[in-house]
Amino acid sequence: MKEFRNVGVICASGHKEPVKPFLASLVKFARDSGRYRLFIFQCFEDLFYKSKNDLGAKTVFDVINYDEMDAIIIYPTSMKDASVAERAAAECAAHGVPLISIDEAIDGAFRMFFGYGEAFSRIVEHVIKDHGCRKIKLVAGLRNNDFSQIRIDSCREVMGRFGLTLEEKDIMYGDFWETPTYQAMDEFFASGEPLPDAFVCCNDSMAMAVCLKLAQKGFNVPADVIVTGFDGIETERYHSPRLCTAYTDTDMLGGELINLLDRIYEDKSLSPFETEIQYTVRHSESCGCGRKDLYDINNTLMDLVRSYSYSRNYEEHMDNTDDMIAAEPTPANFREVLHKRGMKGSALCVAESFIKLLNGEDCGENEYCCSYPQEMNLFVSTFENNEDEGRRFNSSELLPNIELACGDNNAAFVLPIHFQDTAIGYMVTPYVTFDRHLEYIQSFSMTVNRCIETIRLHEHMLNLNKRLSFLFTHDQLTGISNRYGFYDRFRNEKLREAKDIFVVSADMNDMKYINDTFGHSAGDDALLITAKALTAAAEDDETICSRFGGDEFVAARICRGDANERGERFRERFHSELKRLNDESGYPFKVFVSIGVYCAALDGADNVDSLIELADRLMYEDKAKYKRKPRG
Secondary structure (H helix, E strand, O other), X not given: OOOOEEEEXXXXXXXXXXXXXXXXXXXXXXXXXXXXXXXXXXXXXXXXXXXXXXXXHHHHHHHOOHHHOOEEEEOHHHOOOHHHHHHHHHHHHHHOOOEEEEXXXXXXXXXEEEEHHHHHHHHHXXXXXXXXXXXXXXXXXXXXXXXXXXXHHHHHHHHHHOOOOOOHHHEEEOOOOHHHHHHHHHHXXXXXXXXXXXXXXXXXXXXXXXXXXXXXXXXXXXXXXXXXXXXXXXXXXXXXXXXXXXXXXXXXXXXHHHHHHHHHHHOOOOOOOEEEXXXXXXXXXXXXXXXXXXXXXXXXXXXXXXXXXXXXXXXXXXXXXXXXXXXXXXXXXXXXXXXXXXXXXXXXXXXXXXHHHHOOOOOXXXXXXXXXXXXXXEEEEOOOOOOOOOOEEEHHHOOOOHHHHOOOOOEEEEEEEEEOOEEEEEEEEEOOOOOOHHHHHHHXXXXXXXXXXXXXXXXXXXXXXXXXXXXXXXXXXXXXXXXXXXXXXXXXXXOOOOOEEEEEEEEEEOHXXXXXXXXXXXXXXHHHHHHHHHHHHOOOOOOEEEEEEOOEEXXXXXXXXXXXXXXXXXXXXXXXXHHHHXXXXXXXXXXXXXXXXXXXXXXOHHHHHHHHHHHHHHHHHHHHHOOOOOOO
């Protein structure tokens, strides 16, 4: 039996609300239970645009091994791509894994949802009953949006109970964002309509935008008009006046989720059901119920400044990290920099095909495009014991020694490593209980993505340059140096200890006969046999073998006082290797080659042409001795 029950969490934008506080609560209760280990599969994009970058980001959800999961929790509203939830539901059904959906209903899934309507109704009732508001402007979200419509219906129902009517002209649409709300408020002031008793807003962002526009016009909240919000977002902490709003009790949600997981585990036959989580209403300054002395504005502002300062310092840290890697974009330097400056206790896993690409190997038609399951490489490991770095494993394992990545909270993030729509791998890093940690992870993962692509391009250019250099300096048929490659290598040989040199000139006999009788492909075979004999005759890599053109070959070796001995040995080995190759070829022809070997003291590299001419003369003398014409 496993020590922990593995729970996969699928979400996006974990560094933003409402997912961020949801994760904090879930991790806390799962850790305290001592029964669950969380794997949070998430990307930082909300997948709204379905761009190439979004396609690459959501490949992290392909990494999930449903056979290893005891349950899956998904937050569908954090992702604007319905295909993620649809696939998760299908995989859970296929593998018999219980699925819990937050907020959104999914067929076959348990559901925990927030009671938007009831809490919103209580806010509307509060401004009417306790503050005597009669004229209300409702600042709604998007038109024809379920979340917006619930709040519109709630407002109408409550107003109806007090004999009031919410007419269509009293509904302003702010689309849940500041900018459309600014525009709606500008249109309101331009209409000349008098202020209502209250602006009831469907979320805090729009409420703060309304307060700003009212302040610009010289109106005071709540003395001149009441403003209410909804959602209880973190930014509202720094707003003055503090909003009358409603917020989710994330601790209640986290506790209920763990209770549900326990029930599912204990009762395998449990049928999916829904659980409603109520919002908590908070009356505050913007409706006239709060007192300013309840909030220490100085401490609040200092918290904001410190938060901003920490974020800026970390951004500078990551910029410097980026610069250090860009200065030497090699895998070795990348590892070294991340070990010194990266996330501790983390792992970067890349596709084995990506490693092959870095090594200049052919990765096939799709280059390094990664799909799962797939052979992975533990590219960087910043665990205290990183002996697994460089190890190959299958992505179905997620990570060798996965317990190392779960940290003190027994929870780990799995984040995509990708460039645009091309998945390269994923990062596994522990969940850390620190308010800014998710923002740091986002910055870190973005830096990793950029640097990985920089390394790929750098290694690709190096490999490409090597290939181009090889093509420029080598004969395409035989693979040995061409004329340019011969001179290039000769100039670059170490001459400091050199005393003498032997130069070999080789020219094939009866090449025209072979081509005319057996075809040009046979002529190519003859050239290959000659090149193989030359390279086999060389005792080491210091001997330069080349094809100067046609059926002419040149070899040379810089020596340290033993050129005569080495040159003669080369001649003997060449003839021996040529005979062996002829005997083993099975071709209907024999290859005969005339060679000349000239040895001389080395006065400098500039006299190599004259040495080749002298070797040519000896070769022609050898050719003159060749009398017979082979015909088979």
